[in-house]
Amino acid sequence: MTAPLDPVPRPTGALALDTYDLTKRFGAFTALDHVSLKVRPGTVHALLGENGAGKSTLVKCVVGYQRAEEGAVLLDNKEHDIATPVVARDLGIGMVYQHFTVVPGMTVAENLLLARGHLPAVIDWKKERAALAEFMKTTPFKLDLDATPQELSAGQKQKLEILKQLLLKPRLLILDEPTSVLTPQEADEVLGLLRDRAHAGECSIVLITHKFREVTAYADDVSVLRKGKLVAAHRVDETTPQQLAAEMVGGEGDAKREFAAPQRAERERGEAMLQVKSLVVDGDRGQVAVAGLSVNVHAGEIVGIAGVSGNGQREFAEALVGQRRRVSGEVWVGTERFAATRAQNRRLKVRSLPEEPLRNACVGDMSVSDNIGLRSFDVAPASRLGWMRGRTLRERARKLIGEFGVKTRGELAQIRSLSGGNVQRAVLARELSDDAEVLIVSNPVFGLDFAAVAEIHQRLMDVRNRGGAVLLISEDLDELLALSDRIAVMSGGQVVHETDAHQADRNRLGAFMGGSAH
Incomplete structure (x- = not known):
């Protein structure tokens, strides 16, 4: 040829x-x-x-x-x-x-x-x-x-x-x-x-x-x-x-301090906080990307979603957080059917960290302060009009920048000027500034250095340790094995295997991910 x-x-x-x-x-x-x-x-x-x-x-x-x-x-x-x-x-x-x-x-x-x-x-x-x-x-x-x-x-x-x-x-x-x-x-x-x-x-x-x-x-x-x-x-x-x-x-x-494994608290698994029932979602070209997927995440646990890239993980995450239409199926948070509206996110304390956050969770030309304030600009005290709103958002941003270690020239710098790890920290500062009950995360440490990975992993574990429910969608099997309490494998838009993480066999997970296991 x-x-x-x-x-x-x-x-x-x-x-x-x-x-x-x-x-x-x-x-x-x-x-x-x-x-x-x-x-x-x-x-x-x-x-x-x-x-x-x-x-x-x-x-x-x-x-x-x-x-x-x-x-x-x-x-x-x-x-x-x-x-x-x-x-x-x-x-x-x-x-x-x-x-x-x-x-x-x-x-x-x-x-x-x-x-x-x-x-x-x-x-x-x-x-x-x-x-x-x-x-x-x-x-x-x-x-x-x-x-x-x-x-x-x-x-x-x-x-x-x-x-x-x-x-x-x-x-x-x-x-x-x-x-x-x-x-x-x-x-x-x-x-x-x-x-x-x-x-x-x-x-x-x-x-x-x-x-x-x-x-x-x-x-x-x-x-x-x-x-x-x-x-x-x-x-x-x-x-x-x-x-x-x-x-x-x-x-x-x-x-030793920077690269320590995340600290996992011993705790009993609580009630189901996030329930996904027979979810069907279309892909960009009209094909079925998520084909009747069901999974539950309980209080006080991290459920990891493993899978080879392109098996519906992106469409699944987007449908959960309201960025993509659900064809059928149901999503529940606690006892309430969840449509991922802004009001529900605030009331039910559902937070998310999507993959490629600079593209999916930020406005690149806006300041770090304004991006951190995207969830709170319209509620008191930031909802006040005029210069008071700007001052309130800046004061809050400075506090969170310090707490989450965001390295930036200042809260007024454009968020696109930050490194990848610091964009992640800024988004986490916004999403975890109050106690999240449900956290939906996709590939959270893509392209980050060791110190940023260790810090973000501990932040996710902290949500789990205090009783939150974390859904972790990741294409890094090492990450899933290190953080998860349970692991579900996605293939062809469905969950094809589920196991307790401490009993998981890497080769068997890989076989299910590749579609060769039965």
Whole structure:
């Protein structure tokens, strides 16, 4: 089968990457402080650091998304002025960004072709689709070529981002949290494939990750950034997760405190607080996405919903919180039928943290203060008109910013200017500012660093510990096993398996997730 046309012949083989004294400032803030990183050709190089340590800034300077004020980028010992991502692509550098870069109105096939950057005036779609179908046979997962990103879950969008880069066959591939919304099996398959390609000399890999397991299992070298500086560099087989954690946060004691498992209180399970009965929900193209799903969540427990991305989890969550129409079925909170109205959310203390909160739970151009006030701006005391409302919202926001550790220039900063972890903290501050009775959460720690993950997990556990009911929809099986009291597996829009978490078998869960168990 003929491969898709590529009018720009490129050299092949893994690139060596060196950054020399790379420095990037945003006003008075120094995001990168004379960072000299060395990536050996044909290796997987892991990059660790807390949110705000400078990891994403560093790789964005390498791919031309941002320009450093000082320093240089060298490929195979030759300095290059990488002014734009187009220049980087033509040099053989590819990147899978933490935030999706797909074009919403285009199909998967069109997004894949667009990634090449050099297209003829007229595209031979019969030839290109045949070539893309052949390409899909070589990849670790499949997507519908006719689907659009609006119809894809977060996990499927991440797969599309990875597929775009696999199609381009870069000589240096940078991945910013590529497995955050993949199942463990998918993550292992993707990282194993990329490691094999690197070790075969086809490319070099820079992997930004927050999972020590991925570092030890797949990386050859690891570097640690802290507060914009490179503080450590090791061969992976010469270090330990404990040492790396200490280097990330600046001390062994701090590391133990930041990465401790969430504290689970021993308590009896209470009455059913959230009841979902035979729920049917359509997908974006009219197909049935949730097919008669039933599940209960009791007071004082976390019920985890596991499943391979694209099995109705997104539509299920959206239907629960009122973002998507329910075709049939019932949802009850306590003894009241729940329609997810604003008044019910307030009265029944139902709160939610959706996936991609900057898109689904915030207004990006509004301030942190106004976003935190979205649930309370129309009730006393914030309901007062004029300048008093603004002052009340700002005072409340400052209090919650402190309580939840939101790192921001101030409560008046646009919320889109915050890092992913701090957007999550701000949304949690709003949703958990009073005692939630029911909490519905989807992929709550997507793309976050270790410290943010530990903090948010404990916040979820705190709701459970004080008697709230938590529904946790996650594509991270490790997260579900760590937090849940019960786990239900979703496949084909239905619950196909349910078990107590402490009795759960990872392989059996994976089999149900993949549709191969009976």
